[in-house]
Amino acid sequence: MQTSPLDIKPATWRQDEEISIFSDAAGQFFERECVPHVQDWRKAGIVPREIWTKAGQAGLLGASISEEYGGAGGDFRHEAIIIEQLQWKGVDGFGITLHNAIVAPYIEAYGTEEQKRRWLPKLASGELVAAIAMTEPGTGSDLQSIKTTAKKDGNGYVVNGQKTFITNGQTANFILVCAKTDSAEGAKGVSIVCVETDEAEGFRRGRNLEKLGQHAADTSELFFDDVKVPADNLLGEAEGRGFFQLMEKLPQERQIVAAQGMGMIERALSETIAYVKDRKAFGKSILEFQNTQFKLAECKTEATVAKVFVDRCTQLLVDGELDSATASMAKYWVTDLQCKIIDECLQLHGGYGYMDEYPIAQMYGDARVQRIYGGTNEIMKVLIARTL
Numbered sequence: 219m220q221t222s223p224l225d226i227k228p229a230t231w232r233q234d235e236e237i238s239i240f241s242d243a244a245g246q247f248f249e250r251e252c253v254p255h256v257q258d259w260r261k262a263g264i265v266p267r268e269i270w271t272k273a274g275q276a277g278l279l280g281a282s283i284s285e286e287y288g289g290a291g292g293d294f295r296h297e298a299i300i301i302e303q304l305q306w307k308g309v310d311g312f313g314i315t316l317h318n319a320i321v322a323p324y325i326e327a328y329g330t331e332e333q334k335r336r337w338l339p340k341l342a343s344g345e346l347v348a349a350i351a352m353t354e355p356g357t358g359s360d361l362q363s364i365k366t367t368a369k370k371d372g373n374g375y376v377v378n379g380q381k382t383f384i385t386n387g388q389t390a391n392f393i394l395v396c397a398k399t400d401s402a403e404g405a406k407g408v409s410i411v412c413v414e415t416d417e418a419e420g421f422r423r424g425r426n427l428e429k430l431g432q433h434a435a436d437t438s439e440l441f442f443d444d445v446k447v448p449a450d451n452l453l454g455e456a457e458g459r460g461f462f463q464l465m466e467k468l469p470q471e472r473q474i475v476a477a478q479g480m481g482m483i484e485r486a487l488s489e490t491i492a493y494v495k496d497r498k499a500f501g502k503s504i505l506e507f508q509n510t511q512f513k514l515a516e517c518k519t520e521a522t523v524a525k526v527f528v529d530r531c532t533q534l535l536v537d538g539e540l541d542s543a544t545a546s547m548a549k550y551w552v553t554d555l556q557c558k559i560i561d562e563c564l565q566l567h568g569g570y571g572y573m574d575e576y577p578i579a580q581m582y583g584d585a586r587v588q589r590i591y592g593g594t595n596e597i598m599k600v601l602i603a604r605t606l
């Protein structure tokens with residue numbers, strides 16, 4: 219699918235000619251370099267390392283990193299376009315968005331000048347592949363309760379602990395590790411320590427976890443046993459800022475999940491409309507049954523409402539005005555809708571919808587986690603409820 223099946227006048231932020239050129243270029247890159255291989259990547263459970271380098275050469279990594287730090291100098295609109303193109307083309311599992319739009323912004327926003335100069339150009343080229351490690355076997359939603367520690371030791375930190383469910387976990391060589399620099403404290407004891415894993419003794423990757431969907435994404439356990447990290451690798455100038463840095467940046471992560479959901483909804487609708495026009499039963503196309511028309515009319519209506527809201531949130535984010543509650547609304551509502559629409563679309567495929575070789579079956583598996591990661595949809599409601 220190249221375009222949206224929705225008939226909406228493009229949001230203002232999309233009307234910039236440069237955005238349209240970027241969208242075409244990103245789409246062509248994914249079409250050429252990824253689409254022919256996606257099914258192999260799903261079987262392998264990982265995307266190959268070379269694709270990161272190719273994306274770096276194509277200017278897609280670091281799309282929103284400033285030019286002075288080796289990036290393309292774009293903003294969140296460019297990331298939103300990458301997300302959309304990945305979803306429209308069904309490129310599941312290439313963790314470029316986590317690298318670009320989740321990890322890099324922490325460095326650009328909170329890193330010291332030296333840290334920005336050291337890491338951002340390598341993130342933009344693909345020399346470094348990024349991950350962020352918050353979740354542990356014993357805690358996910360309750361981030362303040364993490365057990366991983368980063369203890370001051372001479373001129374550095376020693377990191378100990380275990381992380382799980384980490385996206386890009388098998389590939390990443392630059393990991394933002396959320397750890398306690400003061401175990402006696404809750405939120406105030408959390409810091410983010412940047413671990414360059416290529417030469418980190420005591421760092422170990424666990425299993426590439428088998429999942430219900432998103433099979434091409436490598437999702438892993440990570441182990442830190444007395445990993446020595448230079449003091450300069452503490453993100454920012456002071457200890458104990460990690461939780462607050464996360465709270466400031468998580469709205470962007472939630473908007474990303476909403477945008478991913480939106481892109482997949484559009485793909486599911488396109489695939490299904492084409493399928494029901496083609497498939498026949500009782501001498502007519504499936505689309506000619508009024509039930510099919512009503513179901514798809516409902517889906518298209520809800521998708522249209524969602525798209526307007528997601529595009530509005532993108533604009534708010536670009537303007538620096540997307541608050542936590544609004545981002546949470548987008549994340550929870552769009553991902554619930556994503557699962558609902560994909561379920562309806564799968565039903566309209568009949569038995570073929572259950573066959574893994576059909577995109578709708580893959581989308582069904584891929585969509586489910588959207589309600590869980592980036593903060594569960596229940597946690598989104600907790601955040602929204604605080605504004606009541």
Ligand SMILES: Cc1cc2nc3c(=O)[nH]c(=O)nc-3n(C[C@H](O)[C@H](O)[C@H](O)COP(=O)(O)OP(=O)(O)OC[C@H]3O[C@@H](n4cnc5c(N)ncnc54)[C@H](O)[C@@H]3O)c2cc1C
Nearest residue numbers: 350351352353357358359383384385590591592593594596
């Ligand atoms: C494919 C995948 C990729 C991921 N990628 C990453 C990654 O790159 N980095 C990373 O750090 N993490 C990652 N995660 C982890 C993800 O963010 C967590 O799984 C998620 O935050 C939930 O934490 P948990 O699994 O510990 O569930 P729990 O926190 O144990 O929650 C279990 C249930 O209890 C509910 N619950 C918890 N607290 C409350 C509350 N206060 N009120 C109401 N209900 C509540 C939850 O909503 C959920 O339904 C990934 C997870 C998956 C599955």
